[in-house]
Amino acid sequence: MKFPRLYYLCTHIHLIKITQNHMVLFSEDHILETRRRGRIEVICGSMFSGKTEELIRRMKRAQFARQRVEIFKPAIDTRYSEEEVVSHDSHSIASTPIDSSASILLFTSEIDVVGIDEAQFFDNGLIDVCNQLANNGIRVIIAGLDMDFKGNPFGPMPQLCAIADEVSKVHAICVKCGQLASFSHRTVKNDKQFLLGETAEYEPLCRECYLQALEKDKQV
Numbered sequence: 001m002k003f004p005r006l007y008y009l010c011t012h013i014h015l016i017k018i019t020q021n022h023m024v025l026f027s028e029d030h031i032l033e034t035r036r037r038g039r040i041e042v043i044c045g046s047m048f049s050g051k052t053e054e055l056i057r058r059m060k061r062a063q064f065a066r067q068r069v070e071i072f073k074p075a076i077d078t079r080y081s082e083e084e085v086v087s088h089d090s091h092s093i094a095s096t097p098i099d100s101s102a103s104i105l106l107f108t109s110e111i112d113v114v115g116i117d118e119a120q121f122f123d124n125g126l127i128d129v130c131n132q133l134a135n136n137g138i139r140v141i142i143a144g145l146d147m148d149f150k151g152n153p154f155g156p157m158p159q160l161c162a163i164a165d166e167v168s169k170v171h172a173i174c175v176k177c178g179q180l181a182s183f184s185h186r187t188v189k190n191d192k193q194f195l196l197g198e199t200a201e202y203e204p205l206c207r208e209c210y211l212q213a214l215e216k217d218k219q220v
C-alpha cells in the first residue's frame with residue numbers, strides 16, 4: 001500500500017515532537033504512576049539546583065494518580081516550616097520531620113510513594129531503609145545535596161546514588177559566569193558541615209569559579 005508523501009511528513013513531525021517532549025522532562029515518562037512497583041530515584045545537585053522542586057513535582061504527579069504519598073525530612077531542617085517541605089521558591093507539600101532514618105519504616109505501611117528531602121542530613125541507616133522500602137514495592141524518591149561546601153560527598157548521598165534505579169543530577173547556574181553550577185560555595189566563614197541557610201550563606205558556582213573562590217577565601 002502506498003501512502004501519500006504528506007502522510008510520511010506528518011508522521012515524521014509528530015515523532016520529532018514526541019521525542020522533544022521526552023527531552024524536556026526527566027525520564028519518568030516510562031513510569032506507570034498507577035502501578036505499584038518498588039524503585040529508588042535520587043535527585044541530587046548543589047544548592048539552588050531545584051532538587052526539592054523536582055521532588056515536589058514528582059510527588060504531586062503521584063498524588064494526581066491517587067497514590068498514597070508521604071514526605072519525610074530530617075528534623076534538623078527547620079528553615080521554613082516544621083511540617084512542610086518547602087523549596088526555595090515556596091512550592092510546598094506536607095511532610096513529616098523525623099529524627100532518624102529508622103523511623104521512616106514506622107510510617108510507611110500504607111504508603112505507595114515515599115519522598116525524602118534533604119537526605120544528606122540523615123544517618124547511613126537510610127541506605128538500608130530505602131532498599132527495604134523499594135524491595136517491598138514502594139517507590140522511593142530521594143532529594144539531597146551530593147556535595148558539602150568543601151566539595152566532599154555529603155552524608156549517605158553517594159551510597160544512595162549507588163543503590164538507586166535512577167539518578168538525576170540537577171544543576172544551578174553559576175552566579176559568577178552563568179555556566180552550569182555543581183558546587184555550593186559558602187560565603188561566610190564557618191567550618192561546620194551542617195550549616196543551613198539561604199542565599200546569604202551560599203552561592204552556586206561552576207568548578208572553575210569555585211576553585212577561584214576557594215583560593216580567594218585562603219587569602220582572607
Ligand SMILES: [Zn+2]
Nearest residue numbers: 174177206209
Ligand atoms: Zn562559573
